[in-house]
Amino acid sequence: MTLLPLAALISTTLFASTAAHASxxxxxxxxxxxxxxxxxxxxxxxxxxxxxxNKWVVKSLSGKVACTTATFGSDPYPGVDKKCALGPLDGGTTPPTTPPTTPPTTPPTTPPAGTDPVTQAAPATGWASYSTGTRGGAAAVQKDVFLVSSASQLLSALKTEGGRPMQIKIYGTIDMAADGPFKSVAEQGVRSLISLPSNTTLIxxxxxxxxxxxxxxxxxxxxVIVRNLTIANPCDIAPVWDPKDTSTGNWNSRYDGLNVDKSTHVWIDHNTFTDAPRTDDQFPKENGKLKQCHDGALDxxxxxxxxxxxNNxxxxxxxxxxxxxxxDTTSDDDHLTVTFHGNHYMDITGRSPRVRFGKVHVYNNYYQGDRDAKLYPHHYSIGVGYKAKIVSQHNAFDVIGAKECGNVVESSGSSGKTGAIIDSGSLLNGVALGMGGDSCKFSSAIGWTLPYTPTVIDASTVRESVLRNAGAGKLVVR
Known part of the structure; x- marks a missing residue:
């Protein structure tokens, strides 16, 4: 094993910002x-x-709520301006007035024998387990195991690959622009790129x-396996205005947080994808729209x-x-076999996911948002596009302002380019989703059955399970 120095670990406001909000x-x-x-x-x-x-009171309320001491009946922090926040629909466990000293999630524990996160194979609960399965760099020998804490170390490790299995463990936060801001689109394209070879685990x-x-x-x-990382979605330094994108035009950016392209057997697990610290509200309006610098989180x-x-x-x-x-990419038909499960979608506007052609399984995910939010208002969650073939099972949608199935499941194609979806057991704000109703009429002719056996839990327990398990930092990596 090549042990690299940890003195050069890079800090960032990304995590500090998250911690500040959580308190x-x-x-x-x-x-x-x-x-x-x-x-x-x-x-x-x-x-x-x-x-x-770290001091708050919680009440069960509905309608327009005044964020005042009078509404809540007590002042948890006299003399300091406070904030109000919305939680789940009633029926979950109300948080304590003063939070515990540790987060209300299960702390990481040493994995049982055979489930080391670095060598674990994709479990038999999703498409990545199908055919030859997905093990990433599980078989790497010592000289192909790398510990990295800077962009130069990461890129150096990737260059040593010769088709052999490899494991790359990231310590701290790696800033691909640590040597200075990107000066041009071409430079950003080169310096921001982290290209993973076959038989690799990045964790x-x-x-x-x-x-x-x-x-x-x-x-x-x-x-290829990517696990246990917080990924700040990249910000294009020169977004392009396209007047023909939508009826009013749109800003388009070039880079995704993670892109899976023409690849097979890929497991993306226990990561956190976020625009923070560079959220869209920090950018000016041009041509009547925010000059948005982000593209996809994961395409x-x-x-x-x-x-x-x-579990992302x-x-x-x-x-x-x-x-x-x-x-137009009709060669995708009968490909794009993808499973989404155990993920937490929080303050996401849309495409969770938006599907064309794929045989896609979406189950036990937790969706949380607000249709009237000033930043990242919820538009829809699952997009049923051209020739989509989606199996949806026991998802939980907790979306303020969503009143019917069509608010969370949308036909994303034109009237002549439709897709198919079937759903069982999903809940919208605590009641049955209503697939097949007036707002959610789709073809059910998906034309395939699951080739694996998922472990599906009831939608009423999805929120608690996902909040406990999803995201970076939940795996113990040695």
């Missing part, structure tokens, strides 16, 4: 107002917190392992097959995941 309201809540403002809790009773700096070691100003590319390869396209996306957190992002790049 002002309970985990998984979303800010809705500053003190004196108003929160819209919707028609059903919902948990609402009032407080700041974060420690709770703050991650990548900023980078883009992971898995292209034309087989057998899967061009005939990629046998991909599992599991996707948050604070607009165009999250495409499966299939365009209606």
């Amino acid at each position: 002002d309201w309970p985990e998984s809540f979303s800010k809705c107002a500053a003190q004196g403002g108003t929160c819209d809790a919707g028609t059903g009773k919902r948990q609402v917190s009032f407080g700041i700096k 974060g070691a420690g709770p703050n392992a991650g990548i900023v100003n980078g883009r992971i590319m898995i292209k034309g390869v087989d057998n 899967i396209k061009n005939g990629a097959d046998y991909v599992t996306v599991s 957190v996707f948050k604070l992002h607009e165009k999250n995941t495409l499966v299939g790049s365009s209606d």
Whole structure:
């Protein structure tokens, strides 16, 4: 094993920002107002917190909620301006008034024998386990195991690959722009690129392992695993205005956080994808729209097959995941075999995922958002595009303002280019999703059956399970 020095570990405001937010309201809540403002809790009773700096009170409320001491009946932090945040619909466990000293999630534990995160194979609960399965760099010998903590070390490790299995463990946060800001589009394209070869495991070691100003590319390869990393979705330094994109035009960017292209047997697990710290509200409006610098968080396209996306957190992002790049790529038909399960979609506008052509299985995911949010308002979750063939099972949609199935499952193609979806057991704000109703009429002719046996849990327990398991920092990597 090549042990590289850890003195050069890079810090970033990405994680500090997340921690600061978490201290002002309970985990998984979303800010809705500053003190004196108003929160819209919707028609059903919902948990609402009032407080700041690790002190808050929580009440079950509905409708327009004044963020005031009078509403909540006590002042958890006298003399300091407080914040209100919206939590889940009532029926979950109300957080304590003062949070515990440790996060309300199960702390990482040493994995049982045979389940070391570095050598673990993709489990038999998703497409990545199909055919020859996905083991990444599990078979790597000592000289092909690398510990890296800088962009130069990471790129150096990738250059040593000769087709052999390899493991790359990331310590701390790697900034691909550590040598200075990108000066041109061409320079950004080269310096931001992290291209993974076949038979590779890229994994974060420690709770703050991650990548900023980078883009992971898995292209034309087989057998790759990416786990336990916080990935800041890259920000294009020169977004392009396209007046023909939508009826009013749009800003388009070039880079995804992670791209799976023409590749097979890929497992994306226990990562966190986020626009933070460079969220869309930090950018100016031009041509009447925010000059948005982010593209996709995770895109899967061009005939990629046998991909599992599991136990990830996707948050604070607009165009999250495409499966299939365009209606014209008809060679994708009968490919794009992808599973999404156990993921947490929080404050995501859409594409969770948006599917063309693919045989896609979406189960036990937790969707959390607000259709009237000022930043990243929820538009839809699952997009049923041209020739999509989607199996949906026991997903939980907890979306403020969503009143019917069509608010979360959308036909993403034209009337002549439709797809198919079947659903069982999913819940929208605590009640049956209503697939097949007036707002959610789709073909059910998906034309395939699952080639593996998933472990599906009831949608009523999905929220608790996902919040406990999903995201980076939940795996112990040695």
